[in-house]
Amino acid sequence: MSERQTSSLHGQVAMITGASQGIGQAIARQLAPLGIHLVLCARNVQKLTELSRELALAHPEVQTLPLACDVRDAAQVEQAVTEAQKTFGKINILINNAGVAAKIGLLQEISVEEIDRTIDTNLKGSIYCMRAVLPMMVQQNGGVILNINSIAGKTAYPFWSVYDASKFGLHAITEAVAEEQRGNNIKVIGIYPGAVDTAIWEGLHAEEGPRKEGMLAPDQVAEAVVYILNQPQNVFIKDLTITPLKPLV
Template sequence: MASYGTKDLTGKVCLITGASAGIGEAIAHRMVEAGAKVILIARRIAKLEEIKATLESTYPGAQVHCVKFDVKDLDQIGELRDGLPEEFRDIHILVNNAGVALGTPPAHENPIADVETMLRTNVSSVMAFVSTFAPGMVERNEGHIVNISSIAGHEAYPGGSVYCATKHAIDAYTTSMRHDLVGTNIRVTAISPGAVRTEFTLVRFGQDAEREDDFYKGFTPLNARDIADNVMYVTTRPQHVQVGDIVIYATKQSSAKSIAKNE
């Protein structure tokens, strides 16, 4: 039997939002390792430049372009696109990774400013990046859109009203987009992690390190490299294979709030 032929990412351009740490940074490493050219987008340009230096020293010949950009600045995404160097203009893989969860208040106590931040970061920016870069994919009839969603897009839980709503929106948007692009060679995927330990959780808990540490105590959560591995899996499947959604849990987790911890 012939060997199974996976997709070669050499020379493909991968744009990653929220690339300054955590899952985005881990995806950047795996993409560059696979020979892809990467565009790293985040607000913290100093962190991006550090990651770029590490990638270039780790993988000789790495091609990395950094852009300081706040994904909430929806009206400036066109300028971001137009400012990309020629060799990074044709986006083959778009990874919408930037996301935020702010606090765990009950629904009737959500600060409106936090609601707006989560909606713009988790939902509007994803739609804006797709509207900006997917037309080029359609024109070339090639591409892959990967939205980093969450188990919160599959179930809702106390203290997560706005975050769950944003990820349910992404789940619906991703599915609708797959229908819209069904006549093309463009693949559309959502990655929906359960408990992942990155700085994301620390932000959600208001930089309360003790609370964050207590949440993960007693079991082994997922880490950023686990999610990056899922992204690499879906993007390297043969062209005729489209993975719609991956739901990934830690081994001792069966739902958003069902986690078995050691005593």
């Protein structure tokens, strides 16, 4: 990476949800070497603290702020943004990454609790985070919001109907808010990975999900994030789809 690219991001502040593992953790590890200060949000405080210590040792010039935050709770999201603003005075980048995989099955077989968990995390959580950071970004006259979506946000898969709905909804609000905020120099972008080898598959029976062999690695999605962030201000990548080369069947 060139010095010009590094310096353009150095000193910025990124808030990452679902940062304790998987894609969120990989993104944090790739942003820290660029000199980006990190607000790390997740429910698992212990893992966040361990990641924060790891990054502090490897990149002492980078500040990290680990915060317990369940994105399903709008009040917790608002509090996390307030704490970030108190610490850093700004948030330049929001990465909505927190997400869950819904149980696979016919719609009538999915419990109300599972429906709520999926929609509240994958869709409403991202909405709460965008709503909380946008006033600050508008005041700053700039910012980037990256919503880590899924290929299921563009193609509906049978037996994943509630998950599909959460991701299609995220796709819709990403595009709508992107148009709302163009005049404020705020980019709102969707990233649509195919199957990624993360803990999101835990709890699903082997026959319910794709084989892990050939899945994308979290680092590969994180590299896509870095690529987008390194674009000049006048370049708007509306969305980016990244999938495994071969079908996972």
